[in-house]
Amino acid sequence: MSFLNPILFAALAAVAIPVIIHFINFRKPRKIAFSTLAFFQELQKSTIRRLNLKRYLLLALRVLGIAMLVTALARPFLPPQISGWLGASSGQQVIALLIDNGPSMMQIDEAGPYMDQAKTAAREVIEQSSDDARFLIVPSHGEVESGRIMRRAEALRYLEDLEPLNKGGYPAERMRLLQERLADQPGQSGHAYWISDARKTHLQKFKDNYNNDDPESEHSVTFIRVGDDSFQNISVASVELTDHVLGEGIPVGVAVTVKNFGDQPAYNSYLSLEIDGERMGQYDVDLEAGQEKELLFEVIPESPGTIGGKAILEGGTYTFDHKRYFSIDVPESRNVLLIGDEGEDRSRRSYLKPVLDAVSETGTRVKAETTDMRNIRDHELDNFDALILESPEQIPDYLQAELVQFVQQGRGLFFVPSEKGSMSEYNRFLSQFDAGSYSGMRGTYGRFEEVASFQPLSEGHILLDDVFQSDEDELRIDMPTIYHYLRYDRDAGTSGTSLLRSNLDEPLFVEHRFGDGMILVGTMGFSPGWSNLSIKPLYAPLVYRMILYAVAWEQGGVREHTLGRSFDRQFADIGTSVTMKLNGDEIRPETASGGQGLRVRYPAVEWSPGWLEMNLDEKKYVIAVNQDISESDFTSLSITETEEFLEESLSLAGVLDITGYSESEIRTAMADISFGREIWSLFIIIALAFMIAECIISKTYKTETGADKQA
Structure with a gap:
């Protein structure tokens, strides 16, 4: 017989309780002188013997009862061999x-x-x-x-x-x-x-x-x-792009995070970046216990298409997590649809359309189309990488539902408010993206009284990097004056990045990730009633970069599958032919076409790190497959x-x-x-039997017999 919880035998100390009580209650009879003692002395001896026997018997039953209860708590069991011999199982x-x-x-x-x-x-x-x-x-x-x-x-x-x-x-x-x-x-x-x-x-x-x-x-x-x-272990924790604007010949930063999960320092390791089999650079890596470092590489795409890369760490004992795969999708072109709202009298002018027209005519990577809110149903939204919703007074419910799906599937939406729009309606729309809300306004539209200006831009700003040449940290640009804008609050618990702010440190344009895509929320429009931005040299490059930012929703690591989860992706394309290969091995997924596009599912339990190549008819997707970073933490x-x-x-x-x-x-x-078989219940039954016997004996066991009394 063995026990599952032998530590509970410490509770056997409780058997001392009835023993202590026994000795406390034990008192010798007091002697009293009497002329004729022979009869009484004999009666006293007989009574004391019976009384002591009763006391010791009750003490034994109480001690055994407690011992059986403690043994039951320790969960005794019979190994299979013994339980089999006894017919227990x-x-x-x-x-x-x-x-x-x-x-x-x-x-x-x-x-x-x-x-x-x-x-x-x-x-x-x-x-x-x-x-x-x-x-x-x-x-x-x-x-x-x-x-x-x-x-x-x-x-x-x-x-x-x-x-x-x-x-x-x-x-x-x-x-x-x-x-x-x-x-x-x-x-x-x-x-x-x-x-x-x-x-x-x-x-x-x-x-x-x-x-x-x-x-x-x-x-x-x-x-x-x-x-x-746990032992020391270092790994490549993540790979991300530092730039959202991707294109042929445009430098893109690749940030690789390396982490030491151990409690001892790690020295003499090396991190390199490999793009399409070619090494792009190398760093020496020394990490203190628990430390992580972000190391930057620069990659210049030579042509459109998908670039496959991996970060490689050399050094350390355990190497299973020393490679992390990623992919960079360099577009040949991006399709953008500008959805304007001319108003009931068709007098409202678009200040974004001239920029888009110029972009399309100069052979850049953005192909733009424009339409009016009334004619939106003439366009298939799935054919576009980004939508610009410019100054809508209202957003129909049917369009709101389509826009939510559009962003969820990994596309970009650029929302520009109208001076005639309803903040409550706008907030209802933004709430579907968990993208904050408008809480008021500053200034009056069309009064042309300055209430704020653009916050000065620093060198390397995400929207203007490499647009201007400067030897100083701060760009010397005549910042636009703002006459009117909406005050904006991010909801608690939601994420968002302010791309531009006013000099009052209030957001002007805020990015929110939603699903696999992104919504860029503006607090002001581009017409002169909002600001004098449209007459500044900054206007064209700033708007152009905002549009590129909206369409550049794919980042290295975003299209990533983490091992330990089933593969379940929604693609806007509805292809008739779907093929998948992971590290050269063909995979046959389950597919289903619906109103939201093509859903591709696969258990993925046998997958290892690498690149997953998917072909939907003539369109190719490359998805990085990496181990869960939690596997690198050996802490026990x-x-x-x-x-x-x-x-x-x-x-x-x-x-x-x-x-x-x-x-x-x-x-x-x-x-x-x-x-084998637990037998703790047997000890509970034995303990109950001892307690019942103790009660019966204490009530029925007499120290004198009837004959003694008669004598």
């Missing part, structure tokens, strides 16, 4: 094992590789189970190749083939699968083991995603922790922390630490916890 036993085979299991401590320790523990559980036991082995990462109930020999062969994988981790999904398979075995007893290095990010992912609709049917789980404390939880972490989600039988154990020690530990 009903039906065949099914043992399920969830084995962590993520990248962190590549670590090595004094007892050997983590994965080998996990396999040794699993092997001992299998070999020490009863002869008729059946087994289910489920890995935490990658695909589940078997997923069926196996006999001992087959389970051992499957176990030997398990290796650490740099693929997606699915701890919650795999635990649900394990519990469902156990529940599908009627008439059979079952128990589950989870063998892992107790990595914090791994367990957090489990806690965030695991739920059981029927907790009462859940089988208990024993968690077995392998491996020593202690036994106490692990137990507290998991008992909220699981029916936890116990947590066992085999850190540093040899094979023989692991064998012994597994023999102790190899689950």
Whole structure:
């Protein structure tokens, strides 16, 4: 017999309570002198003997009752071999094992590789189970190749083939699968083991995603922790573009973040950037414990199309996360639709159309079309990369719904308010994008009284970088005067970036990401009643860059799939032919066409880092596939922390630490916890029996007999 919670035997100290009470109540009879003592002395001896017997019997029953209750709390059980001999188990036993085979299991401590320790523990559980036991082995990462109930020999062969994988981790999904398979075995007893290095990010992912609709049917789980404390690990954490304007011959900045996840400094590493197989530069990298650095590279696209790149880190012990893939989509042209509102009398003039016309006529990368709000249905919005909504007094509900889908699918929307527009209607529209709200106004439209000006622009501003040449940090530009603009508030909890601000430090143009796309919200229009911007030299380049910014919604890393999630993307294109390849291997996804375009889905459990190439008819997409950065953090939880972490989600039988154990020690530990049948209820029954006996004896046991009284 063994115990799942032996630490609770400390509660045996409670047996001292009835003993203490016994000695407190123990008092010797007081002697009283009497002339004739023979009869009374004999009666006294007989009574004392009976009284002492009763007291010692009640004391023993109380002590034994408490001891049985404490033993029940320690959860005694019989190993499978013994429970089988005694006929304790009903039906065949099914043992399920969830084995962590993520990248962190590549670590090595004094007892050997983590994965080998996990396999040794699993092997001992299998070999020490009863002869008729059946087994289910489920890995935490990658695909589940078997997923069926196996006999001992087959389970051992499957176990030997398990290796650490740099693929997606699915701890919650795999635990649900394990519990469902156990529940599908009627008439059979079952128990589950989870063998892992107790990595914090791994367990957090489990806690965030695991739920059981029927907790009462859940089988208990024993968690077995392998491996020593966390080791040093550095990785490429992210790759992003610093520039939103992409085009042939235009320099683009690539920011690579490198992080040290360990508690020791890391030196003598090197970071390089590779574009289409060509190295673009290299940095020496030294990182203190927990430090991260952002390193910048410059790339100049030579032609339109998709550029495949990767950041490569050299140095360190564990290299699975030393490459991070990204893609840069350099457009040949971008299609923009300007949606104006001429007003009921058709007198309103567009101040953006001349800029777009000039852009289209000079052979730039932007192809622009214009239309009026009344004729919007004559255009297929999916044919455009960005929409400019210039000064609408109202936005019809049907168009609002289409614009929300347009941005969600990864496109840009540039919203410019009208002086005649309703702020409440505008706010209702912006709320659908979580894009803040207008809260008032400054100045009066058309009065031409200065209320503010543009905030001075610094060299390298995101909208004007490389437009002006200057040797100073601040550009010497005659900043436009503002006569009227709307005051704007970002809602709490929403993200947004102010691209331009007034000298009162209030936003003039704010970018908000929504879905896969972006909405650029203006607080002022471009007609003279708002400001004198339209007559300034700054006007044309500023508006041109704003339009480019709106259409440049694709960034390196935005089109990225993170391992550990199913692939589920919506594409505006409705193609008749869809092909996918990951690292050269062909993939057959599930597709569905609908009003929002083409939906492409695939489980992606077997995917590894690389580039996913998709062809929808004649259009090509390249998506970077990278491991979840949480896999790089090897920080583990202690036994106490692990137990507290998991008992909220699981029916936890116990947590066992085999850190540093040899094979023989692991064998012994597994023999102790190899689950047979819990018998704590038997000890509860015995304790109740002792308590009932104590009550009966205390009421019925007499210190004198009837004969004694008569005498």
